[in-house]
Every structure is written in C-alpha cells, then in structure tokens.
Amino acid sequence: MRAPLNPALVKRILVIKLRHIGDVLLTVPVFRALKETFPAAHCTALVNAGTEEVLRGNPLVDDILVFDRSIKGASLLRRYLGEASFYRSVRDRGFDMTVDLTSGDRPALLSFLSGARYRLAADPRGAGFIGKKHLYTHLAPVDGRRHMVLQNLDVVRHCGITTEDLSVDFFIPEEAKRFVRGIFEEHGIRDSDTVVHIHPTSRWFFKCWKDESMAEVIGWLVNQGIKTVVTSSPAQKEIEKTERILSLVPLHALPGALSHLVVLCGRTTLKQLGALSAAADLFFGVDSAPMHMAAAVGTPVLALFGPSGVPNWGPWDEQAPHAYGRKSGVQKTERHTVLQSDRECVPCGRDGCNGSKKSDCLESITVPEVEEALREKIGGMPKQHARPTRPTRFDGPIPKSI
Known part of the structure; x- marks a missing residue:
C-alpha cells in the first residue's frame, strides 16, 4: 500500500x-x-x-x-x-x-x-x-x-475508513408513502390485515421461479384471506411475465378471493416500491433489487435463490452480517429466510443450465416447501411488525430493524 x-x-x-x-x-x-x-x-x-x-x-x-x-x-x-x-x-x-x-x-x-x-x-x-x-x-x-x-x-x-453501523438505508419520500396509503385505502386493506408483497420477477429470468409454481403460491395466499400485493418493474418483458403468472393463479377456495389480490405491475416507481415493502408484513420474491430494497426498509424477506451465491447476495441483515455460512440450501437470519437447492453445483453463478436461461436448481424448489416457509414467516411475525403499528411507518423514519 x-x-x-x-x-x-x-x-x-x-x-x-x-x-x-x-x-x-x-x-x-x-x-x-x-x-x-x-x-x-x-x-x-x-x-x-x-x-x-x-x-x-x-x-x-x-x-x-x-x-x-x-x-x-x-x-x-x-x-x-x-x-x-x-x-x-x-x-x-x-x-x-x-x-x-x-x-x-x-x-x-x-x-x-x-x-x-x-x-x-x-x-x-x-x-x-x-x-x-x-x-x-x-x-x-x-x-x-x-x-x-x-x-x-x-x-x-484497508485504509482505516470504517463504521460500526452496517445498516443499508433506503429513504422514502412523503409522496411514495401517500401513494401506498392510497392503494391500501382503495383496496380496503385494514390495520388488522396481513399483507404480503410479492415481486416474482428479476431482470434476468434465469433467477425466476416457475410461473406455475409462483401462481400456485399466490393463489394459496389469497385463498387464505391474506392481502397479497403483486408488483413488477416497468420493463415490458417483466410485466408480461407477471401477467402470465397471474393468469395461472387459482382463485377458487375462498368466496371473494380476488378482493385479496392487488396487482400493481409496472405501476410503481422505485421509491413507491420501497414504500410498499415497508408497509407490508412480508416480502416474497426472488434474487432481485426489490428483495434488497425490502431488506433495507426492515421488512422480513423470504427469497428464492438459484445460481447466485447467498453468502454474497442474500437479503442483508446488519444484525447478522455473517449469517449465510453455507454455500447453498435453506439459510436464515432472525429476520430473513432464503430457500435454495442444496445441489452440488449450487451456486454456479451462470445464467441458467447449459445456456438455457433456465435454472434447474431454482425450479427444483417445490410449492409445499415455499408454503411451509411462508406459513412459518407469517405465523412468527414479531409483534412490533404487526399491522396496528404500521401507520407510524408513514409518519416518521422507516425503521431499520423489526
């Protein structure tokens, strides 16, 4: 040096x-x-x-x-x-x-x-x-x-420039908070409701789960009466993929199940997307920028990973900076959960298997595995992250922890 x-x-x-x-x-x-x-x-x-x-x-x-x-x-x-x-x-x-x-x-x-x-x-x-x-x-x-x-x-x-505060901050303007308040009011989302924010896509489709599987999980949530807000980026290919997923969602078990599903594909700015995650009880999605944003605003994350390395790219938890100690498989911090195949080839860092743009390791994650993880995350939600305290998130700083 x-x-x-x-x-x-x-x-x-x-x-x-x-x-x-x-x-x-x-x-x-x-x-x-x-x-x-x-x-x-x-x-x-x-x-x-x-x-x-x-x-x-x-x-x-x-x-x-x-x-x-x-x-x-x-x-x-x-x-x-x-x-x-x-x-x-x-x-x-x-x-x-x-x-x-x-x-x-x-x-x-x-x-x-x-x-x-x-x-x-x-x-x-x-x-x-x-x-x-x-x-x-x-x-x-x-x-x-x-x-x-x-x-x-x-x-x-290496040059003596350090900090003890490892938190990743994402700042949300008042306009974005008002946007989310309006969406919740429009769709009758009450303080007592459980809200799950789902962002099913990534700009790289080899990081996306099977459309049919994602649709089945969305249907499972809304049929239980859980308010489920689905988003995508404004990119046309991601909007189309999300719309295809939604077209496959089974809405049959609960009368009026459709009223529990809110679709905002391509309708949010990055700041509004972050405000939505901050207002939700849980973020569910894949390895993507919205996943990192949700972690940054303190919302628990359930993420599905394919070829990416979780120790490098898992949802950040500043309280557990070394929590992702395994190269693959199911990994958890107190706040976040990552589901990933434990195949020997994972993580490979490639854009799909054999140049196919599809990741077999990601597609091998089953719907029951995801539903069980969701059940655990929703059932184990800390009291301070419950809906009665949510309005305070729109009146002051976004909390860094839950």
Missing part, C-alpha cells in the same frame, strides 16, 4: 458503482464509513442511469452523477467523444479521492483520469487490461466469500 491517507487533503470524494440497482443500494455503508472518517467531506456517487433513485434522499450522499449507458450503443466516434466529455466533467469537479466499487475497466480509467490524489479499489488480481492496478494508489485485498456489503467495505477499511 502507498503512503497513508492525509484526512486534511480529502475534501471531495467520488464513489463509483457502475452496476445495477441492488448493487448500488448495497454501497450505502461505504458512504457512512466515509462520512464518519471525513465528516466535512463532500461525497458524490457515480452510478448508471436508472439506479440513482436508491441513493436519492440519503443524507450520506451529497450528490449523484449519472452515467448514460446508452452511449455504449452509439457509433465509435460518438461514443469516444461522449465518454471523453464525461471524463472531463468528472475531472473538473476536483475530487481528492475516488473509491471504485465496480472493478471494471471503465471505472479504473475514470478514477485515474479524475486527477484524484487517492484512488482506492479492490485488488484486480490480474483481471482487466494490463497495468490496470497501476491506475490506483491504494488496492485492498477483498474476501470474495463474504457478503457484498462487507466486500464493499473491505475496499475502504
């Missing part, structure tokens, strides 16, 4: 995370560590367009720069000119430190061309272009077996 950081020289910090929504959300503890170490510093996040909302409103983040990924599809000349202009705009901001949490080639160049005195990153260990590691001043060894929250913190902890 190079010379130690001089705090007096660190006034403007750029944190780079050019990944997806959930990845960006899990960087929040890094901003907290930076603010605790450099309380007077101005902290800016650099993220991909479409991911910035998960940091919006967070007092730990002073500013957000957005990188337009659509430039990747432009002609070579236009792409070169566009990226050069963006790099210049970053340099003009006069950052003293960059923290690269992306580990890609573009962030490495951005860090170097920013002109920052201190440039922190995880040791690339030979990944990327030749000489990439020389673009940084401080490289940290990162334990890839740990949760991404901890891996992100490893990058700065």
Whole structure:
C-alpha cells in the first residue's frame, strides 16, 4: 500500500458503482464509513442511469452523477467523444479521492483520469487490461466469500475508513408513502390485515421461479384471506411475465378471493416500491433489487435463490452480517429466510443450465416447501411488525430493524 491517507487533503470524494440497482443500494455503508472518517467531506456517487433513485434522499450522499449507458450503443466516434466529455466533467469537479466499487475497466480509467490524489479499489488480481492496478494508489485485498456489503467495505477499511453501523438505508419520500396509503385505502386493506408483497420477477429470468409454481403460491395466499400485493418493474418483458403468472393463479377456495389480490405491475416507481415493502408484513420474491430494497426498509424477506451465491447476495441483515455460512440450501437470519437447492453445483453463478436461461436448481424448489416457509414467516411475525403499528411507518423514519 502507498503512503497513508492525509484526512486534511480529502475534501471531495467520488464513489463509483457502475452496476445495477441492488448493487448500488448495497454501497450505502461505504458512504457512512466515509462520512464518519471525513465528516466535512463532500461525497458524490457515480452510478448508471436508472439506479440513482436508491441513493436519492440519503443524507450520506451529497450528490449523484449519472452515467448514460446508452452511449455504449452509439457509433465509435460518438461514443469516444461522449465518454471523453464525461471524463472531463468528472475531472473538473476536483475530487481528492475516488473509491471504485465496480472493478471494471471503465471505472479504473475514470478514477485515474479524475486527477484524484487517492484512488482506492479492490485488488484486480490480474483481471482487466494490463497495468490496470497501476491506475490506483491504494488496492485492498477483498474476501470474495463474504457478503457484498462487507466486500464493499473491505475496499475502504484497508485504509482505516470504517463504521460500526452496517445498516443499508433506503429513504422514502412523503409522496411514495401517500401513494401506498392510497392503494391500501382503495383496496380496503385494514390495520388488522396481513399483507404480503410479492415481486416474482428479476431482470434476468434465469433467477425466476416457475410461473406455475409462483401462481400456485399466490393463489394459496389469497385463498387464505391474506392481502397479497403483486408488483413488477416497468420493463415490458417483466410485466408480461407477471401477467402470465397471474393468469395461472387459482382463485377458487375462498368466496371473494380476488378482493385479496392487488396487482400493481409496472405501476410503481422505485421509491413507491420501497414504500410498499415497508408497509407490508412480508416480502416474497426472488434474487432481485426489490428483495434488497425490502431488506433495507426492515421488512422480513423470504427469497428464492438459484445460481447466485447467498453468502454474497442474500437479503442483508446488519444484525447478522455473517449469517449465510453455507454455500447453498435453506439459510436464515432472525429476520430473513432464503430457500435454495442444496445441489452440488449450487451456486454456479451462470445464467441458467447449459445456456438455457433456465435454472434447474431454482425450479427444483417445490410449492409445499415455499408454503411451509411462508406459513412459518407469517405465523412468527414479531409483534412490533404487526399491522396496528404500521401507520407510524408513514409518519416518521422507516425503521431499520423489526
């Protein structure tokens, strides 16, 4: 490692995370560590367009720069000119430190061309272009077996930048809270009702459970009188997949069962989605950004995992940062539960089996297994997470724990 950081020289910090929504959300503890170490510093996040909302409103983040990924599809000349202009705009901001949490080639160049005195990153260990590691001043060894929250913190902890508060915060504006209040009033959801928020899709379908199985579980919930709110992202392919799931839902056991089902496919912003999870008693879904958001607002999560590593990507619980100690199978924290096949090949990190975009390990999870886990989560709901206290969530800060 190079010379130690001089705090007096660190006034403007750029944190780079050019990944997806959930990845960006899990960087929040890094901003907290930076603010605790450099309380007077101005902290800016650099993220991909479409991911910035998960940091919006967070007092730990002073500013957000957005990188337009659509430039990747432009002609070579236009792409070169566009990226050069963006790099210049970053340099003009006069950052003293960059923290690269992306580990890609573009962030490495951005860090170097920013002109920052201190440039922190995880040791690339030979990944990327030749000489990439020389673009940084401080490289940290990162334990890839740990949760991404901890891996992100490893990058700065190596330089003495730490925090004891490992919580991931997702801030919800009043407008989003009003939206959810209106939805609940419109559908007659009362304080005494149990509400389950289901987000059945991911942007990557190899992370999705079988449509028929998801539909059966939704039907099982609503036929028991449980208020079930189903959402999807605004992406057309996810809306269509969710609509297909809903078309398969069996609604026959309980008269008026349809009244317990609320469908909001493609109708919510990220902030509204987070507000909905905060107002629910339980979030049920797959490995996705909404799963991470639900965990961030303190709502218990039941998640189905396929090829992804739960120790790296499981729903975060700051009270149990090392809880996911097995590589696969059923894993729990006090707050969250993850169901995953215990096949030897899990986790493989691939986009489906043999390039099929379908994950046999995920599809092997059975409906009875999921129903039993749901029964356990709903039946064991802590008193302080019961509906009578829910209105306070809309009048004050979102709770960090339950």
